[in-house]
Amino acid sequence: MSRLTLSQLSAFMKLAETSSFKDAATQLGVSQPALSRTIQHIETRVGVRLFDRDTRTVTLTPAGERLRPSAARLLEDYETVFRELREFVEGREGIIRIATLPSVASAVLPGAIQRFQPKFPGVRIEIWEDVGEQVHNVVREGTADFAIAPPPDLAGDLRYQELLKDSIVLACRQDDPLAAIAEHNWSSFEGCRLVTMSPETGLRKMVESGLAQSGVVVERMFNCSAATTVGALVNAGQGITALTRLTMAQIASPSLVWRPLVDPALARSIGVVRHKARSLSPAAQAFTREVEQQARVLRMGDLAPSALDLVQSA
Template sequence: MHQRLTLPQLEAFLTLEATANFSAAAAALGVSQPAFSRTIHQIEVRLGVRLFDRDSRHVRLTPAGQQLRPIAERLLKDYDRLFREFESHVEGREGRVRVATLPSIAATLLPGAIRRFCETHPGVKVDIWEDVGPPVHRMVAEGEADIGIAPRPAASMALDFKPIYQDRLVLVCRADDELARAAHGWSVFGERPFIAMSTDTDLRGMIDRALAAANVVVEPLFNCKYPTTAGALVIESQGISILTRLGVEQIRSPDLAWRELDGPDAFRLIGLVTSPGRSLMSPAHDFMREVEKEARALGRAA
């Protein structure tokens, strides 16, 4: 049966090797000499080999002791290093925050939040995955991401959701279009060519429900998969569109303008998605606070 030494036993062994004196080694460890001598005896009995040759004046390592010394040094060094890393992780000085989110959020809410977070947590890495809502929710549920930033997940997923931003549907037109001068009602989309989002997007479903609530019938054009495509078509004077505020911010074109819509109040609620059964370390909580701060700033600028 293999015998293993404890960390205090390894420390006692190395202290005696360094001091070459039982009294000095005992004093260094804050124990009595008889107690220290018993510890060294127990080590040798456990290993079944003599580690020190001693006489009235000298304490020297035996060949077995010389073989054990680098092992003991490495074990103690690794122990200290690993626990320093663990303490740094717990205290938020090191580690990793894994974030899954929508592309429009990654391009708008995250850059400023990440900049501030990295200034205060230089040893913490931030990983970002971009996808549509359901895959973001799934990554959080399966533990692949610590935090999701997305619309509210389905109740069946049993995830926690903290709202941080109302991502409103807005009119999108060219910056030099007369529509850019004021807010408009939903009826305007029945009067102009309408660039629509694809029917397989969550955004299209939200737009269709809002148009139906406003009793507006439109003939969609193009059916774009991504907001950037719809924005590009608007810039090329192919029509007007409906996007969310974050979708417009993602495009960031001086040729594009957005305006609030009068009538049915339509928005998707964006929030922080976490798993109730999984504890988060302090850096993740700090990162979420920065995202909330960014969301509040964008809301005030609306």
């Protein structure tokens, strides 16, 4: 027994549905003789009569009745496969897996997701948060489609597109005398207790660079993995800290303030990290455009204070 083509299955199903060569041929857009030949070819290939015909009626034989549900299922599966593929190609379904730093996630992703989801309700977004090189590693391994993070080693297998600069600032309690000064250089940390992020974070490395360039000696405290812990310790009077503006937005503590740091003024670059050898899905490409839009909003400072405290208190 030979297998039937999809067009032959479609012809069989249309004739079974209409019980009329004339009506079936019209709906299929072929001539009656052409449809008749197709049905004859089908019956020859399967080796059994599928329709009983007389001058007035066309009915399914027992073999035709047996074939009908299977043919319907095959045609439905075929349509489903290509409908799902079409939805994927159009970015209307799928999963987007994003790796990022917690501070970046809280500032960039909510606004981007808010604009993206009404346009692509069938797409699920998964967020993977970590610090340091591990954010790059999950893109390298294929666990994440892309990352929103500082730049990787561009000599490797990743590529980078910058979105914004995230300045390092001095952060302290509102009642700290340092809060009364509008701008600081790194000497403001001299002799202070500095609540720090853990050494494997890129932020810690940048803070150490600023201290070294300024020749400042500080007492380093705690080595925290989470910025929220740093904020809580500063709030508890355990010292001051150096964080970034996005990290301060993540902490979102009304009792903490930040002041710019200069001489040197340092900032980390934040952008989209992708694998050089892997294409993004259409949905992921659409989402990166929303991320770029959100980065423009951040650069312009067009955010409510609860989302990003860009306005310094007096």
